[in-house]
Amino acid sequence: MNWVSGLAAYAIIWWLLLFMALPWAVHLINRKEVEKGQDAGAPWHPCLRLKIGITTALSSAVWRIIYAVTKARLMFFRAP
DSSP: OOHHHHHHHHHHHHHHHHHHTTTTTTOOGGGGGGOTTTOOSSSSOOOOHHHHHHHHHHHHHHHHHHHHHHTTEEEEEEEE
């Protein structure tokens, strides 16, 4: 795996895990507290920094596993 394909794999893994982490710990706004122009389904405190940190840590661990598997030639991404 060269650095371009490694970076592409990391980016795909990162975005996939981010979209999986976005629904975690969502606190919705109470219906009584909704002001004019606000969406009632919008999260009150989305915790995005925490989710981005968790996503980065998990994606680097998953990428390292994929890198080790491809270096050990247990899995191929190219046609023989």
